[in-house]
Amino acid sequence: MKLSEQLGVGEENDIFKIGTRVFNSRLLVGTGKYKNFVETKEAIQNSGAEIVTVAIRRTNIGQNQDEPNLLEYLPASEFTYLPNTAGCFNSEDAIRTLRLARELLDGHNLVKLEVLGDKDTLYPNVIETVEAAKILVKEGFEVMVYTSDDPIIARMLEDIGCVAIMPLASLIGSGMGILNPWNLDIIIKNANVPVIVDAGVGTASDAAIAMELGCDGVLMNTAIAEAQNPIKMARAMKKAIEAGREAFLSGRMNKKLYKGSPSSPTSGLIK
Amino acid sequence: MINGSEKLIDRNILVYDLILQLGIENKRYAIECNGEIIPKSEIKNRTINEGDKFEIVGAVGGG
Numbered sequence: 001m002k003l004s005e006q007l008g009v010g011e012e013n014d015i016f017k018i019g020t021r022v023f024n025s026r027l028l029v030g031t032g033k034y035k036n037f038v039e040t041k042e043a044i045q046n047s048g049a050e051i052v053t054v055a056i057r058r059t060n061i062g063q064n065q066d067e068p069n070l071l072e073y074l075p076a077s078e079f080t081y082l083p084n085t086a087g088c089f090n091s092e093d094a095i096r097t098l099r100l101a102r103e104l105l106d107g108h109n110l111v112k113l114e115v116l117g118d119k120d121t122l123y124p125n126v127i128e129t130v131e132a133a134k135i136l137v138k139e140g141f142e143v144m145v146y147t148s149d150d151p152i153i154a155r156m157l158e159d160i161g162c163v164a165i166m167p168l169a170s171l172i173g174s175g176m177g178i179l180n181p182w183n184l185d186i187i188i189k190n191a192n193v194p195v196i197v198d199a200g201v202g203t204a205s206d207a208a209i210a211m212e213l214g215c216d217g218v219l220m221n222t223a224i225a226e227a228q229n230p231i232k233m234a235r236a237m238k239k240a241i242e243a244g245r246e247a248f249l250s251g252r253m254n255k256k257l258y259k260g261s262p263s264s265p266t267s268g269l270i271k
Numbered sequence: 272m273i274n275g276s277e278k279l280i281d282r283n284i285l286v287y288d289l290i291l292q293l294g295i296e297n298k299r300y301a302i303e304c305n306g307e308i309i310p311k312s313e314i315k316n317r318t319i320n321e322g323d324k325f326e327i328v329g330a331v332g333g334g
Binding site for chain 2: 030031032033034037040053054055056057058059061069070071081083084086096099100101103104105172173219220221222
């Protein structure tokens with residue numbers, strides 16, 4: 001047996017389970033803001049993501065009936081859809097959207113709940129989020145929930161029965177990175193369900209830091225879609241997630257404040 | 272009303288006929304009438320009444 005297997009830190013033992021489903025990739029990606037569906041698909045394939053978020057919107061009626069459809073480019077045989085409630089500002093709209101999503105996706109029950117509280121910052125309304133979560137969990141949805149980085153709300157959402165807690169790193173689409181690693185740390189240490197950073201990641205190091213903190217995964221959209229080269233950034237994110245995860249599992253060295261420690265022997269120096 | 276726009280349709284047609292008229296029978300969609308989802312198994316049994324409000328949705332790119 002290899003040493004890595006004995007220690008239980010090999011990739012083969014590193015299971016990522018959300019609710020009743022098991023995944024290999026810890027990178028979850030959105031499908032918005034790309035130039036076209038070809039770029040969407042190529043970026044997502046390069047990211048290695050298995051879970052892709054989709055939004056639910058009114059169908060175009062009476063025009064462009066032959067228009068290509070996102071789901072044809074990202075078939076259910078290759079990806080797990082995560083319908084979201086983006087754009088909903090109260091629990092009723094969010095619940096209604098996800099019921100429609102379940103009907104649209106033939107009973108699929110893994111969903112992303114997000115209820116926004118402000119049009120400018122897109123900051124979540126956690127009170128409406130908690131209300132919606134209670135009802136959706138009762139209706140049999142497996143709810144992955146976008147929330148603030150408040151550890152108390154995170155625990156409440158877990159107690160309600162959400163299958164993943166998804167705190168923001170910074171505002172949606174801002175690319176400002178991880179602004180409060182200390183709150184994320186508290187959430188991670190207290191959670192018994194996966195904690196997935198959702199929103200705010202701007203570049204690969206942000207994703208790696210999230211994973212090094214012990215997050216179970218990262219969900220991002222804009223960081224890839226709005227990169228000058230989305231395909232290359234998708235590959236960078238895949239590596240960052242894997243590197244961050246392995247670094248976390250490795251158990252990093254202790255920090256020694258204000259004291260250096262040579263890596264070469266201090267004896268046997270020539271005189 | 273369909274997705275917020277008024278539409279004139281024949282009396283007493285089925286929801287399924289509306290879907291055919293809109294040409295979306297082979298698309299992935301979900302349909303709601305007056306705030307209640309009509310399961311796909313039901314669309315051939317449901318008649319449209321005057322003033323019904325429909326929402327027809329699909330999946331689009333989003334984060």
